[in-house]
Structures are given as C-alpha cells and as structure tokens.
Amino acid sequence: MDEREDRLGKIDNSDVVSQASLSVISQDTDNNSVDPYANVQPYDFEKLPSHKCAYCGVHEPNSVVKCLAKDCNKWFCNGKGLNEYGSHIILHLAKRKHKEISLHPESELKDVNLACHTCNSKNIFMLGYTPAKTDFYAILLCREPCLKNLS
Numbered sequence: 479m480d481e482r483e484d485r486l487g488k489i490d491n492s493d494v495v496s497q498a499s500l501s502v503i504s505q506d507t508d509n510n511s512v513d514p515y516a517n518v519q520p521y522d523f524e525k526l527p528s529h530k531c532a533y534c535g536v537h538e539p540n541s542v543v544k545c546l547a548k549d550c551n552k553w554f555c556n557g558k559g560l561n562e563y564g565s566h567i568i569l570h571l572a573k574r575k576h577k578e579i580s581l582h583p584e585s586e587l588k589d590v591n592l593a594c595h596t597c598n599s600k601n602i603f604m605l606g607y608t609p610a611k612t613d614f615y616a617i618l619l620c621r622e623p624c625l626k627n628l629s
Contacts, residue, residue: 529582531555533566539584543567546591546600547576577601594620 521535529544530537536555545552545567554567563569571577578600583589593600599620606625607616619625 529553531557531566532570534559539582540586542582543579544582545570545574545576546578546580547574550574550576553582571602577603592618594618594624596620596624599624 521530523530523535526535527537529539529542531542531554532552534555534557536542536557537553541555541557542553543556545554552570554570556565556567558564558566567579571579578591579602580589580591581587591600592602592605594605595617596619599605601620604620604622605618606621607618608625608628609615610617619628
C-alpha cells in the first residue's frame with residue numbers, strides 16, 4: 479500500500495468532518511497532488527455553534543450528544559477522528575466517570591434523555607435495547623435487572 483492509500487485508509491467515514499475531508503482528498507488525489515491534506519482547513523472553533531464536539535468540532539445535530547453530568551454540559555460526537563482511542567463521547571464519559579447523555583434538540587429523535595423504559599435508570603453504560611412490536615421503535619432497558627427480567 480502506498481503512502482496516499484495509507485492516509486486515506488486512516489479516515490473514519492462515520493463523521494461529517496471525515497466525509498468532507500475524504501471528498502477534498504479524493505479530488506486532490508485524482509489530480510495527483512503531492513499533499514492530499516493541503517486544502518483541508520481545520521474548524522475555527524470560535525465560529526462554531528455551542529453544540530460542537532469538544533474534541534473535534536463536529537456540529538451536525540444528528541451527530542452530537544450532550545453530557546448531562548453536573549458542571550459539564552459539553553457536546554461530543556460518536557466519531558473518533560484520527561485518534562486510536564475510539565468514540566469521543568465514550569472517551570469523555572469513561573475518563574470523567576460521567577454516565578448520562580441527551581440527544582440534540584434538532585436531531586431526528588429530538589432532545590431525548592436516554593433512560594430505561596422500566597426503571598428510568600440513565601446510566602448509558604447499563605442501557606440496552608429490545609425491538610418493539612413494530613419495526614419503527616426500540617425500547618431502552620437497563621441490563622440489570624430490567625432486560626434480564628424479560629427472559
């Protein structure tokens with residue numbers, strides 16, 4: 479694999495920044511440009527909306543969630559960018575020992591606080607889901623004891 483393919487392979491296609499970067503890089507590599515990252519401009523964090531990912535600046539409402547821990551209220555995406563540690567929201571929650579999140583008000587599901595349908599537990603690390611009777615819904619349940627009690 480040559481250096482250009484190696485750089486393209488490191489991009490995570492799951493977030494908006496990477497998709498935009500991939501588009502710019504693809505155009506540049508088609509023109510046999512020397513540096514595929516030459517035209518990629520980083521976000522100006524001062525000009526981004528308040529719901530930007532605290533790590534990378536992604537600000538698409540369907541791509542960010544808000545940490546609900548006291549004195550935090552920061553936004554994070556589920557992308558990992560170019561780091562090897564994984565999802566930005568999971569990285570934040572694990573490092574800070576926070577456990578509650580909500581979705582963006584402009585996302586498809588609106589500003590839902592994710593919680594167990596039965597006992598209202600909001601610990602994101604304990605939540606699982608089970609499909610509802612219709613294909614359009616999933617029911618969130620905590621893994622102990624609510625999901626276990628369904629069996």
